[in-house]
Amino acid sequence: GAVVSQHPSWVICKSGTSVKIECRSLDFQATTMFWYRQFPKQSLMLMATSNEGSKATYEQGVEKDKFLINHASLTLSTLTVTSAHPEDSSFYICSAGSGRGYNEQFFGPGTRLTVL
Amino acid sequence: GENVEQHPSTLSVQEGDSAVIKCTYSDSASNYFPWYKQELGKRPQLIIDIRSNVGEKKDQRIAVTLNKTAKHFSLHITETQPEDSAVYFCAASQDSGYSTLTFGKGTMLLVSP
Numbered sequence: 001g002a003v004v005s006q007h008p009s010w011v012i013c014k015s016g017t018s019v020k021i022e023c024r025s026l027d028f029q030a031t032t033m034f035w036y037r038q039f040p041k042q043s044l045m046l047m048a049t050s051n052e053g054s055k056a057t058y059e060q061g062v063e064k065d066k067f068l069i070n071h072a073s074l075t076l077s078t079l080t081v082t083s084a085h086p087e088d089s090s091f092y093i094c095s096a097g098s099g100r101g102y103n104e105q106f107f108g109p110g111t112r113l114t115v116l
Numbered sequence: 117g118e119n120v121e122q123h124p125s126t127l128s129v130q131e132g133d134s135a136v137i138k139c140t141y142s143d144s145a146s147n148y149f150p151w152y153k154q155e156l157g158k159r160p161q162l163i164i165d166i167r168s169n170v171g172e173k174k175d176q177r178i179a180v181t182l183n184k185t186a187k188h189f190s191l192h193i194t195e196t197q198p199e200d201s202a203v204y205f206c207a208a209s210q211d212s213g214y215s216t217l218t219f220g221k222g223t224m225l226l227v228s229p
Contacts, residue, residue: 034217041224043205043219043220043222044160044205044219046216046218049216093159093160103148103209103215104165105150105162105217107159108159109158110157110158110159
């Protein structure tokens with residue numbers, strides 16, 4: 001149980017284009033999902049908290065107009081990196097709450113984004 | 117907000133030895149402390165967690181201890197094996213609803229055969 005998938009697993013795009021990353025909870029409903037960014041050999045940095053049916057809560061320093069988050073259903077949240085630039089290249093990971101009333105989070109496999 | 121410090125940043129041990137990773141946190145309201153293992157290029161995997169109502173929790177070769185007074189918690193791995201080699205992250209949060217996790221910077225554990 002508590003399986004989270006992400007798609008795509010990796011993507012290469014040209015500078016200036018937009019990229020959409022999907023995060024799905026496969027066997028449970030997740031009212032809350034989280035988006036993290038991880039640079040090589042560094043820790044996970046929370047970007048935003050995504051709540052189903054409402055606006056995402058962004059961490060300080062994260063541009064909400066650049067990293068668009070949509071959580072349209074209880075099993076799907078999307079992160080769109082708009083007008084991507086090379087400095088946006090990173091490993092993006094989502095997580096979802098287990099829904100059991102505790103703060104367990106289960107992570108997706110991550111998406112490696114490379115912007116040329 | 118919460119701040120989590122993790123030490124050491126790297127840890128090398130021989131197979132069969134024990135490994136200990138320590139974390140401190142700043143927010144006394146935090147009461148949920150998970151540990152994640154992340155292999156290169158893969159997702160973090162929850163390996164053990166502890167809540168503030170207990171001081172120690174054990175699962176086979178891994179154990180976690182918590183000292184709420186001192187605001188620190190530790191991961192203990194006994195009889196280490198090469199497959200334990202990975203980056204380990206500690207985290208802290210308030211165990212209410214869906215509070216955010218604050219992660220430590222990670223410890224790269226290398227277990228040599």
